[in-house]
Amino acid sequence: METLAEKILSGDEVAAARLMRAIDDDLPMAAEELRKLYKYTGNAFIIGVTGSPGVGKSTLVDALITGFRKRNMTVGVVAVDPTSPFTGGALLGDRVRMGNHATDKGVFIRSLASRGWTGGLSRATTSVIHVLDAMKKDIILVEAVGSGQGEVDISRVSDTTIVVLSPGAGDEIQMMKAGILETADVYVVNKADKDGAENLRVQLESMCSMKDRKSEEWNPCILMTQAYTGKGVDEVISALLQHRDFMVKNGDIKKRHLQQARLELKDAAEYALRKRITSVLESAYIEQLANNLMEKKVDPYTAADEVMSKALSSRKPRKTV
Amino acid sequence: METLAEKILSGDEVAAARLMRAIDDDLPMAAEELRKLYKYTGNAFIIGVTGSPGVGKSTLVDALITGFRKRNMTVGVVAVDPTSPFTGGALLGDRVRMGNHATDKGVFIRSLASRGWTGGLSRATTSVIHVLDAMKKDIILVEAVGSGQGEVDISRVSDTTIVVLSPGAGDEIQMMKAGILETADVYVVNKADKDGAENLRVQLESMCSMKDRKSEEWNPCILMTQAYTGKGVDEVISALLQHRDFMVKNGDIKKRHLQQARLELKDAAEYALRKRITSVLESAYIEQLANNLMEKKVDPYTAADEVMSKALSSRKPRKTV
Numbered sequence: 001m002e003t004l005a006e007k008i009l010s011g012d013e014v015a016a017a018r019l020m021r022a023i024d025d026d027l028p029m030a031a032e033e034l035r036k037l038y039k040y041t042g043n044a045f046i047i048g049v050t051g052s053p054g055v056g057k058s059t060l061v062d063a064l065i066t067g068f069r070k071r072n073m074t075v076g077v078v079a080v081d082p083t084s085p086f087t088g089g090a091l092l093g094d095r096v097r098m099g100n101h102a103t104d105k106g107v108f109i110r111s112l113a114s115r116g117w118t119g120g121l122s123r124a125t126t127s128v129i130h131v132l133d134a135m136k137k138d139i140i141l142v143e144a145v146g147s148g149q150g151e152v153d154i155s156r157v158s159d160t161t162i163v164v165l166s167p168g169a170g171d172e173i174q175m176m177k178a179g180i181l182e183t184a185d186v187y188v189v190n191k192a193d194k195d196g197a198e199n200l201r202v203q204l205e206s207m208c209s210m211k212d213r214k215s216e217e218w219n220p221c222i223l224m225t226q227a228y229t230g231k232g233v234d235e236v237i238s239a240l241l242q243h244r245d246f247m248v249k250n251g252d253i254k255k256r257h258l259q260q261a262r263l264e265l266k267d268a269a270e271y272a273l274r275k276r277i278t279s280v281l282e283s284a285y286i287e288q289l290a291n292n293l294m295e296k297k298v299d300p301y302t303a304a305d306e307v308m309s310k311a312l313s314s315r316k317p318r319k320t321v
Numbered sequence: 322m323e324t325l326a327e328k329i330l331s332g333d334e335v336a337a338a339r340l341m342r343a344i345d346d347d348l349p350m351a352a353e354e355l356r357k358l359y360k361y362t363g364n365a366f367i368i369g370v371t372g373s374p375g376v377g378k379s380t381l382v383d384a385l386i387t388g389f390r391k392r393n394m395t396v397g398v399v400a401v402d403p404t405s406p407f408t409g410g411a412l413l414g415d416r417v418r419m420g421n422h423a424t425d426k427g428v429f430i431r432s433l434a435s436r437g438w439t440g441g442l443s444r445a446t447t448s449v450i451h452v453l454d455a456m457k458k459d460i461i462l463v464e465a466v467g468s469g470q471g472e473v474d475i476s477r478v479s480d481t482t483i484v485v486l487s488p489g490a491g492d493e494i495q496m497m498k499a500g501i502l503e504t505a506d507v508y509v510v511n512k513a514d515k516d517g518a519e520n521l522r523v524q525l526e527s528m529c530s531m532k533d534r535k536s537e538e539w540n541p542c543i544l545m546t547q548a549y550t551g552k553g554v555d556e557v558i559s560a561l562l563q564h565r566d567f568m569v570k571n572g573d574i575k576k577r578h579l580q581q582a583r584l585e586l587k588d589a590a591e592y593a594l595r596k597r598i599t600s601v602l603e604s605a606y607i608e609q610l611a612n613n614l615m616e617k618k619v620d621p622y623t624a625a626d627e628v629m630s631k632a633l634s635s636r637k638p639r640k641t642v
Binding site: 031034035038039041042254257258260261262264265267268269270271272273274276277280286289290291293294296299300301302303304305307308311 | 352356359362363575578579582585586589590593598601610611612614615620621622623624625628629
């Protein structure tokens with residue numbers, strides 16, 4: 001019997017879909033299979049696409065898929081944007097675009113449920129990226145909303161980050177406050193035919209020029225697109241590949257990979273501990289503790305100490321994540 | 322020497338501000354003081370005010386403060402909304418309203434930095450609520466953005482929840498998807514003089530009537546306000562107090578308090594574990610592990626097991642949260 005991991009490595013898409021489902025459902029077997037896949041990862045070029053709802057992220061992702069396919073590169077997509085048509089846009093009657101690539105074996109699209117937003121999502125995203133990577137996709141596009149608060153910081157899981165803006169969205173201040181704008185390697189002003197697009201470009205340019213940058217540093221490009229018609233998308237692809245070459249040459253790609261490894265380690269360790277504490281918190285004695293808390297017989301900090309002691313004393317054998 | 326907690330209990334506002342600052346900065350002494358205050362909490366009526374940016378949450382909060390003060394009730398405010406003028410609205414030149422109550426000893430306003438958004442914020446919010454509660458504020462207003470993804474679920478720390486909407490914001494679908502609309506005990510349609518307000522009210526009404534509700538259940542009110550002029554705000558206050566009486570009578574308030582205790586216990590326990598793991602992750606050996614990960618010498622799951630073993634073996638004496 002072949003394992004899921006072996007099947008995936010030999011190109012079985014159904015097996016890949018099953019593992020991704022298991023990741024999304026947080027099944028224990030997912031970690032076992034990922035363990036086996038991990039050493040086959042690290043070859044794909046991971047591109048994050050972020051921006052507020054409505055700026056046209058999904059349309060741009062769609063156009064990028066088409067563009068990379070024309071260059072004979074295979075593409076994987078992870079959509080972690082709850083407003084994305086790839087994810088759940090059915091509500092908005094907008095799943096059409098996903099269909100554009102349904103019959104193309106060189107494209108694999110996977111969306112992630114929003115259930116895990118707090119904490120778990122960046123872990124699940126990274127895991128799905130690994131699967132796509134092991135499937136030997138050349139390019140992995142990660143689409144995530146980035147309007148400001150609490151979202152997945154896509155730049156931490158990507159080799160390069162596109163921040164998409166559009167005229168009239170009026171969220172530049174929010175994004176600047178949240179530090180999203182800063183994460184861009186490539187800015188895309190989408191809906192470039194609309195009023196205010198040129199103005200937005202000038203604003204971004206002046207923001208970029210304000211930043212004190214060393215001469216050997218990458219200077220973020222600002223590109224104009226009309227993703228819906230495909231206009232300007234080729235230039236975006238060129239800029240992305242140029243950025244990759246730049247990072248390979250100056251060694252930045254290695255630094256980013258190390259940073260990704262650090263983050264993943266942290267996520268995995270936190271997850272393991274969280275599992276441990278959940279198993280304690282789900283036990284019956286927690287109700288008693290919550291009752292004592294409500295009746296002010298104990299304070300939450302002392303109670304947390306108790307839970308912690310219990311979690312630490314219920315040591316399980318290692319290797320069972 | 323009086324402790325901070327003792328000073329706060331005897332009405333010292335400077336001491337309260339100091340403790341809140343320590344909570345926001347996540348200093349260890351904060352937990353010690355909160356431990357002492359905890360048994361004096363549980364008397365305030367905690368009202369969550371949520372809604373998307375721009376609907377007028379802060380203006381409503383401001384008007385509610387004025388309204389409760391007219392009824393001779395003291396008021397505490399926690400603003401966990403990064404776009405709130407109470408928090409950081411200086412950028413938008415809009416800190417004016419906060420000044421309305423600056424000289425009123427019956428009002429205490431505290432904002433929380435957005436730094437802790439992922440995970441830590443609901444804990445910090447709860448802690449500040451406890452301090453305001455121990456300060457014997459009758460009413461505690463908690464203002465938080467709730468546009469959809471990853472934000473603090475304000476209904477979990479509040480006794481009653483107001484969801485604020487305004488015509489033209491167009492975020493009803495987002496809020497519905499995120500389950501925010503469902504959390505309301507009181508809906509406020511603000512900017513009721515604007516086009517579309519009546520339409521919004523009708524939509525909310527039809528949504529409420531769709532829900533199968535038992536006869537003894539609270540039926541959320543839908544109220545129209547122009548918070549800026551104060552119009553309709555008295556009716557909101559009446560509805561809030563009515564909801565409190567309703568919950569006291571049917572015992573729901575106790576259920577909500579128990580649920581709050583459960584959540585706080587979970588947050589506190591997770592926090593304690595997170596601290597533990599951070600101390601391990603900050604050690605030098607983690608760099609080695611991240612390097613091994615990047616070079617695919619180890620997979621993240623096995624590495625996480627290692628971190629976990631290390632965290633569990635470095636047991637500290639109890640009571641040091």
